[in-house]
Amino acid sequence: MPSTVTPAGSSTIATNLPARLVAELQAVLGPRGWSMEQDVLAKHNREARNKFTGMAELVLYPANTGEVAQCARLCHEAGIALVPQGGNTGRCGGAVADPGQILINLARMDKILETDARDFTMTVQAGAILHHIQQAAEDHDLLFPLSLGAQGSCQIGGNIATNAGGLNVIRYGNTRDLVLGLEVVLADGTVWNGLSKLRKDNTGYDLRDMFIGAEGTLGIITACTLKLFPRPRHLATAWVALPGIEAALDLLALARRETGDAIAAFELMSQFAQDLCISHIQNCITPLETRAPWYAMIEITSSRPRDDLASVLEGVLERALEGGFILDGTIAQSEKQRANLWAIREGIPEAQTLEGGSIKHDVSVPVSAVPALIEQGIKQAQKRIPGIRPCPFGHVGDGNIHFNFSQPENMPKAEFLAHWEDLNRDIHDIVAGLGGSISAEHGIGRLKVDELVHYADPAKIKLLAAIKQALDPQNTLNPGKVINHK
Amino acid sequence: MPSTVTPAGSSTIATNLPARLVAELQAVLGPRGWSMEQDVLAKHNREARNKFTGMAELVLYPANTGEVAQCARLCHEAGIALVPQGGNTGRCGGAVADPGQILINLARMDKILETDARDFTMTVQAGAILHHIQQAAEDHDLLFPLSLGAQGSCQIGGNIATNAGGLNVIRYGNTRDLVLGLEVVLADGTVWNGLSKLRKDNTGYDLRDMFIGAEGTLGIITACTLKLFPRPRHLATAWVALPGIEAALDLLALARRETGDAIAAFELMSQFAQDLCISHIQNCITPLETRAPWYAMIEITSSRPRDDLASVLEGVLERALEGGFILDGTIAQSEKQRANLWAIREGIPEAQTLEGGSIKHDVSVPVSAVPALIEQGIKQAQKRIPGIRPCPFGHVGDGNIHFNFSQPENMPKAEFLAHWEDLNRDIHDIVAGLGGSISAEHGIGRLKVDELVHYADPAKIKLLAAIKQALDPQNTLNPGKVINHK
Numbered sequence: 001m002p003s004t005v006t007p008a009g010s011s012t013i014a015t016n017l018p019a020r021l022v023a024e025l026q027a028v029l030g031p032r033g034w035s036m037e038q039d040v041l042a043k044h045n046r047e048a049r050n051k052f053t054g055m056a057e058l059v060l061y062p063a064n065t066g067e068v069a070q071c072a073r074l075c076h077e078a079g080i081a082l083v084p085q086g087g088n089t090g091r092c093g094g095a096v097a098d099p100g101q102i103l104i105n106l107a108r109m110d111k112i113l114e115t116d117a118r119d120f121t122m123t124v125q126a127g128a129i130l131h132h133i134q135q136a137a138e139d140h141d142l143l144f145p146l147s148l149g150a151q152g153s154c155q156i157g158g159n160i161a162t163n164a165g166g167l168n169v170i171r172y173g174n175t176r177d178l179v180l181g182l183e184v185v186l187a188d189g190t191v192w193n194g195l196s197k198l199r200k201d202n203t204g205y206d207l208r209d210m211f212i213g214a215e216g217t218l219g220i221i222t223a224c225t226l227k228l229f230p231r232p233r234h235l236a237t238a239w240v241a242l243p244g245i246e247a248a249l250d251l252l253a254l255a256r257r258e259t260g261d262a263i264a265a266f267e268l269m270s271q272f273a274q275d276l277c278i279s280h281i282q283n284c285i286t287p288l289e290t291r292a293p294w295y296a297m298i299e300i301t302s303s304r305p306r307d308d309l310a311s312v313l314e315g316v317l318e319r320a321l322e323g324g325f326i327l328d329g330t331i332a333q334s335e336k337q338r339a340n341l342w343a344i345r346e347g348i349p350e351a352q353t354l355e356g357g358s359i360k361h362d363v364s365v366p367v368s369a370v371p372a373l374i375e376q377g378i379k380q381a382q383k384r385i386p387g388i389r390p391c392p393f394g395h396v397g398d399g400n401i402h403f404n405f406s407q408p409e410n411m412p413k414a415e416f417l418a419h420w421e422d423l424n425r426d427i428h429d430i431v432a433g434l435g436g437s438i439s440a441e442h443g444i445g446r447l448k449v450d451e452l453v454h455y456a457d458p459a460k461i462k463l464l465a466a467i468k469q470a471l472d473p474q475n476t477l478n479p480g481k482v483i484n485h486k
Numbered sequence: 487m488p489s490t491v492t493p494a495g496s497s498t499i500a501t502n503l504p505a506r507l508v509a510e511l512q513a514v515l516g517p518r519g520w521s522m523e524q525d526v527l528a529k530h531n532r533e534a535r536n537k538f539t540g541m542a543e544l545v546l547y548p549a550n551t552g553e554v555a556q557c558a559r560l561c562h563e564a565g566i567a568l569v570p571q572g573g574n575t576g577r578c579g580g581a582v583a584d585p586g587q588i589l590i591n592l593a594r595m596d597k598i599l600e601t602d603a604r605d606f607t608m609t610v611q612a613g614a615i616l617h618h619i620q621q622a623a624e625d626h627d628l629l630f631p632l633s634l635g636a637q638g639s640c641q642i643g644g645n646i647a648t649n650a651g652g653l654n655v656i657r658y659g660n661t662r663d664l665v666l667g668l669e670v671v672l673a674d675g676t677v678w679n680g681l682s683k684l685r686k687d688n689t690g691y692d693l694r695d696m697f698i699g700a701e702g703t704l705g706i707i708t709a710c711t712l713k714l715f716p717r718p719r720h721l722a723t724a725w726v727a728l729p730g731i732e733a734a735l736d737l738l739a740l741a742r743r744e745t746g747d748a749i750a751a752f753e754l755m756s757q758f759a760q761d762l763c764i765s766h767i768q769n770c771i772t773p774l775e776t777r778a779p780w781y782a783m784i785e786i787t788s789s790r791p792r793d794d795l796a797s798v799l800e801g802v803l804e805r806a807l808e809g810g811f812i813l814d815g816t817i818a819q820s821e822k823q824r825a826n827l828w829a830i831r832e833g834i835p836e837a838q839t840l841e842g843g844s845i846k847h848d849v850s851v852p853v854s855a856v857p858a859l860i861e862q863g864i865k866q867a868q869k870r871i872p873g874i875r876p877c878p879f880g881h882v883g884d885g886n887i888h889f890n891f892s893q894p895e896n897m898p899k900a901e902f903l904a905h906w907e908d909l910n911r912d913i914h915d916i917v918a919g920l921g922g923s924i925s926a927e928h929g930i931g932r933l934k935v936d937e938l939v940h941y942a943d944p945a946k947i948k949l950l951a952a953i954k955q956a957l958d959p960q961n962t963l964n965p966g967k968v969i970n971h972k
Contacts, residue, residue, distance in 0.1 A: 118735045119854045192945040197852035199884040201923040209695035230743040249604045257716040260790040304746040366683035368605045398685040437687040459678040470956035
């Protein structure tokens with residue numbers, strides 16, 4: 001039933017949404033609680049990598065959990081789908097609405113509700129920006145360790161809905177490991193209050209972890225209680241040259257033991273990736289003269305009042321040299337030197353963009369299978385596209401390599417990028433053969449729904465469908481994401 | 487259809503199980519794979535605390551996952567319930583069979599399939615004994631940190647099915663946090679192969695955590711991949727006298743920060759609990775002359791090659807003295823002194839038994855609410871039973887207090903124990919008011935099914951039922967545990 005509605009302060013807009021539903025939602029949310037303006041919608045309908053374009057004609061901005069619940073109930077009754085959206089920084093089209101679907105954005109629900117320095121917990125609304133949470137923890141001399149590129153704009157609700165990874169996973173785990181409790185609005189508008197601070201609770205099935213990583217298809221996360229940690233007071237950062245990729249694993253195992261599991265980051269990159277960054281990104285300086293096929297950055301941290309981490313890290317490098325795991329290594333002697341190391345690691349994606357086209361993968365394998373992944377993947381890529389320049393780097397301690405490839409030097413960018421899906425299939429086949437995952441960090445969203453069905457154990461797909469059917473039988477919560485239901 | 491079957495090496499036994507099903511199961515499993523002998527069944531039908539008596543007439547001992555799957559399929563087709571059982575050390579009747587139900591015990595599936603020192607993982611069959619897993623990790627100079635009283639006989643499958651807690655949770659988390667992957671046989675005999683070693687995997691809903699803690703009501707865990715950690719090379723252990731229970735929380739927060747989160751155990755006990763143990767358990771020596779209402783034991787560990795943990799812990803105690811969080815403290819100077827401290831902590835339950843009747847609770851609250859729980863709980867208990875002697879102790883860092891009470895000195899034991907349910911209700915009411923859990927470590931089993939319904943958010947109960955219905959619509963997997971279905 002197409003309708004014409006007149007939003008406050010806006011011109012008349014035609015929409016295919018049921019007029020009664022739109023009016024009811026507007027009444028619940030008040031004039032600040034929704035928008036149908038084209039420029040506002042354009043921002044929400046744009047997807048980070050421009051792979052998808054949303055078609056929402058209405059975006060809702062609830063002010064509290066009760067309003068989210070009422071929106072869900074009304075949409076459920078009308079049979080209209082709700083698509084939850086956080087900071088809209090995802091990479092897989094998980095927050096993109098089809099025509100006739102309504103976006104619900106939690107930006108107004110951004111409050112930090114409580115920080116408890118004795119519980120080491122913080123309770124926040126789902127729309128809180130990750131960076132604000134990090135800062136609020138720091139204000140209590142505590143650490144919220146989730147750290148990723150989009151932290152200035154992504155919302156914690158989206159981080160939880162996608163079980164975001166990032167840089168500190170080796171020490172503190174994925175987002176899943178940082179959440180104690182959740183409040184969730186279910187498909188029919190029921191509120192599940194699981195906003196628990198408990199460290200131990202064995203009262204029935206683990207609902208919390210069912211909603212974490214479900215990408216808004218089972219419920220809308222409205223608030224969460226997060227784990228905090230002592231804030232590091234010391235750190236030490238090294239850059240090492242590796243004789244090969246197997247050596248990276250030996251070094252990692254050695255460093256885990258000898259630092260007392262104090263590794264905050266363990267980042268691997270190929271010589272090509274390092275050099276590309278140094279040549280493209282201003283002020284980046286080669287950390288080591290020694291030429292090697294692989295380099296790694298290790299950072300260790302400690303919250304002890306006195307802790308000579310430089311000595312600890314020196315000890316690791318000495319043993320690694322003795323064991324033949326590294327060819328050379330250096331420890332940052334100043335914050336400036338440390339910043340240079342991080343600038344290299346973090347500059348790789350930008351350097352790749354400056355170098356031309358890139359084909360990327362978000363994959364993981366068991367840590368011990370990283371060498372096989374790299375070796376087989378490069379071989380296959382070179383077979384498919386002679387001259388292709390592999391640019392692997394990333395979180396080797398999590399088995400999570402950003403297995404990127406830069407275009408051959410003399411190939412037009414468009415011609416190279418036309419291989420995207422074929423090369424993805426090649427790499428995903430290798431990943432699957434190694435017991436790996438085709439989505440390590442970014443989720444399934446809309447992008448990988450078919451890919452998941454292609455690779456997953458059929459028993460798993462049946463279980464996913466059974467859970468979706470149990471929690472959202474009308475399929476009104478973010479339909480078409482994670483799993484194609486009905 | 488009652489039947490008479492003749493098990494190998496046993497006399498003829500009448501059973502109410504369908505004869506055809508029994509014959510089919512026997513054919514699948516072979517002569518070593520089942521028993522109907524009374525003395526064998528008696529062992530499996532006995533429950534740790536004698537609160538429940540199982541009535542199984544048949545116990546199955548499958549040799550591999552394929553056999554488990556066939557058993558599940560046959561029982562599913564016949565509409566006969568399967569009750570999974572591990573080491574049968576649970577406290578809540580979770581592995582107890584009703585008449586007409588069949589026990590399935592995984593004792594024969596006890597192999598350690600693989601240990602990978604570079605992945606820091608171990609893959610084992612679900613029937614592996616926890617202590618054997620700990621030892622196998624040690625053989626690789628690694629640690630599997632799950633540690634609890636029953637470790638000599640409990641099976642890892644049962645630990646996972648109940649999300650067991652124990653002593654090291656403050657550092658390494660609950661069993662849930664120690665599992666990377668699972669293999670599970672579903673109600674209809676389908677095998678879900680989720681035996682992953684991945685540290686990052688965002689491909690759909692979190693099936694792993696749904697099965698963990700589900701107490702065998704959603705599937706039968708047949709194998710798992712576990713996380714291992716560097717084995718500690720150093721430790722330091724302190725005993726401190728506390729002016730009050732609030733001080734324990736200040737000390738805990740201080741120690742988390744100043745040890746660099748190296749706390750392996752932080753155990754609180756009342757003066758009564760300490761003294762009871764020292765008076766009843768042979769060779770236990772008073773660690774501190776200072777009399778105080780509360781004592782705590784702190785143990786910190788490190789895998790660094792050199793780490794002066796005694797100095798680290800001394801620093802913590804100095805700052806705690808300055809802050810007024812402790813009255814006195816001592817650090818164990820020898821393994822003998824350390825053993826004495828652990829003997830006191832671990833001797834409390836036995837000392838309570840020697841002292842007479844005890845009423846116990848397995849509860850948790852937010853760490854910051856522990857003082858309120860203790861204060862309100864003691865007041866209420868003394869009101870109900872004048873002269874009752876509170877004996878609280880346990881994992882304060884997890885908010886998990888073993889809130890035990892010893893009988894008044896001059897009350898007959900039976901008269902005291904008759905108050906069990908009333909006192910449970912009192913304490914559980916207080917726990918619920920503080921946002922706590924009525925089952926911190928032991929699960930729901932059969933014991934707390936009604937209690938869970940009484941205290942839980944109705945939305946939660948509906949979700950649990952929806953999940954059970956989705957995964958086990960015929961209710962043939964451990965029916966009547968966790969949730970009463972149909």
